Amino acid sequence: DIQMTQSxxxxxxxxGDTVTITCRAxxxxxxxxxxxxxxPGRVPKLLIFAATTLQFGVPSRFSGNGSxxxxxxxxxxxxxxxxxxxxxxxxxxxxxxFGQGTTLEIK
Amino acid sequence: QAHLVESGGGVVxxxxxxxxxxxxxxxxxxxxxxxxxxxxxxxxxEWVSFISYNGSDKSYADSVKxxxxxxxxxxxxxxxxxxxxxxxxxxxxYYCARDPNSYGYSSLEHWGQGTLxxxxx
Numbered sequence: 001d002i003q004m005t006q007s008x009x010x011x012x013x014x015x016g017d018t019v020t021i022t023c024r025a026x027x028x029x030x031x032x033x034x035x036x037x038x039x040p041g042r043v044p045k046l047l048i049f050a051a052t053t054l055q056f057g058v059p060s061r062f063s064g065n066g067s068x069x070x071x072x073x074x075x076x077x078x079x080x081x082x083x084x085x086x087x088x089x090x091x092x093x094x095x096x097x098f099g100q101g102t103t104l105e106i107k
Numbered sequence: 108q109a110h111l112v113e114s115g116g117g118v119v120x121x122x123x124x125x126x127x128x129x130x131x132x133x134x135x136x137x138x139x140x141x142x143x144x145x146x147x148x149x150x151x152x153e154w155v156s157f158i159s160y161n162g163s164d165k166s167y168a169d170s171v172k173x174x175x176x177x178x179x180x181x182x183x184x185x186x187x188x189x190x191x192x193x194x195x196x197x198x199x200x201y202y203c204a205r206d207p208n209s210y211g212y213s214s215l216e217h218w219g220q221g222t223l224x225x226x227x228x
Binding site: 001031032034036038043044045046049050053055085087089091094095096097098099100101 | 142144151152153154157166167168169202209210212213214215216217218219220221
């Protein structure tokens with residue numbers, strides 16, 4: 001199975017900051033990488049699919065990059081509603097494993 | 108507006124079985140692949156299973172393979188997850204999610220609210 005490792009596991013930032021979360025696959029997954037946001041007590045929400053494509057309705061301050069094994073999610077100009085947990089997921093081959101999550105907290 | 112509603116969760120003893128349902132509305136269910144994802148209390152997301160739009164292709168996480176069976180009834184616009192030999196490790200909120208397979212890339216675009224399964228004696 002392909003393993004997905006996110007870093008950091010948690011980070012603190014302030015409103016208006018820019019942060020980057022990294023996701024590494026244990027083998028190449030081309031661009032078969034999705035990012036999700038889960039706010040506390042809420043259902044996960046798709047942010048980015050195919051590594052770089054912004055899901056309809058997601059603000060442009062979210063961006064994804066990468067291919068192969070290394071991927072990033074960057075959030076610019078952090079807003080209060082962005083403080084949540086973020087997950088990557090590979091969909092190159094089943095099982096479609098998620099990363100362990102990165103919790104973004106308000107500093 | 109797409110809508111997914113899970114049901115069938117509850118409290119069950121170890122070793123018993125449970126069937127979850129996911130009722131779809133507001134979109135052409137038969138055109139979408141579907142997934143089940145679970146989340147144990149306070150933990151991260153765990154992908155559980157996938158079924159293609161017509162039910163011909165299925166896949167499972169290693170942790171549930173041989174115990175869980177995914178299926179769908181496109182005439183009823185409903186997705187199912189039959190779970191057997193349940194253990195405490197299966198305690199989680201179970202979500203169904205639709206997959207548009209945009210440009211050949213699978214993603215979990217729309218999620219239900221989830222149904223809680225608690226396994227304990």
